[in-house]
Amino acid sequence: MIMIKKHILLLLISLLFFPPCIYSLERFDIITTADMEQMLLDRENGKIDFLLVNGLDRMIHEYAAIPGSINIPLSSYKKYSSRMGSDKDKLIITYCMGYR
């Protein structure tokens, strides 16, 4: 019992050193292709507003991108992240190639 408590304590202490990594444990809502199609239509009709952002390399974005997308190459995120504007509560939908 004491050993278990020690292990739990060690785990909790180790988490203090990895707060940035906790973001990687985040779970985000996933939307389907049908959802995406509807949302883009609704945006066009003024029913909703959101930013559609991809993290593709610029070369790949310029080759093929979902219409109405903003490109923020992940390799240059800090340089281009201002393209998302200052509204931190605005809905952002992000996508990439669909495979690594």
Place this chain on the structure above:
Amino acid sequence: MAVAIKQSGHSNIKIYNGGIKDWKKAGNKVDSIAPLPDINVEFIDVDELRTTLTEADRQNCVDKNNNPLVTLIDFRVGHTLQERMSADKYQIQTKCRTIRAQLDDFIDNKQLIDDIPDTGQIFSICETGNRDRFLIQFLSQHGKFNIHGLQYGMRAWLKADYPVEVTPELDTTH
């Protein structure tokens, strides 16, 4: 990407998981402001590359006229320092030259493109082999045709447990 956006203070984020792949598969249109030539892209498998590099290394990777036998283009540069310290910490070990750059570095960079030799074999290396075709098709527009991708990318090389070395700029032992 979603994690990076979250880290920069945005709170309302969703992911369209299917990406470009599923969007196109569903028959939807895509914007294409810089199309790439639809040339056939060829790949080499990891065992063939290993054999090719072993043979080239025996000759110090130059022919009798001192031209390079093989050049690698490694465009796997990690997006964050954390990535760079893991997957990109190692590169293929070889005496042959490795050009390291990001995919977008080749855009509007004539010097980088000119730096790719016109002799010998050229192999492009990315993480999984999925981005090679973009680089190869792009470079074909600039007169570089002798490039093959590594099938399944650096992951295949690592999985095969073939020789690697610490990426020079990350070598902290010196």
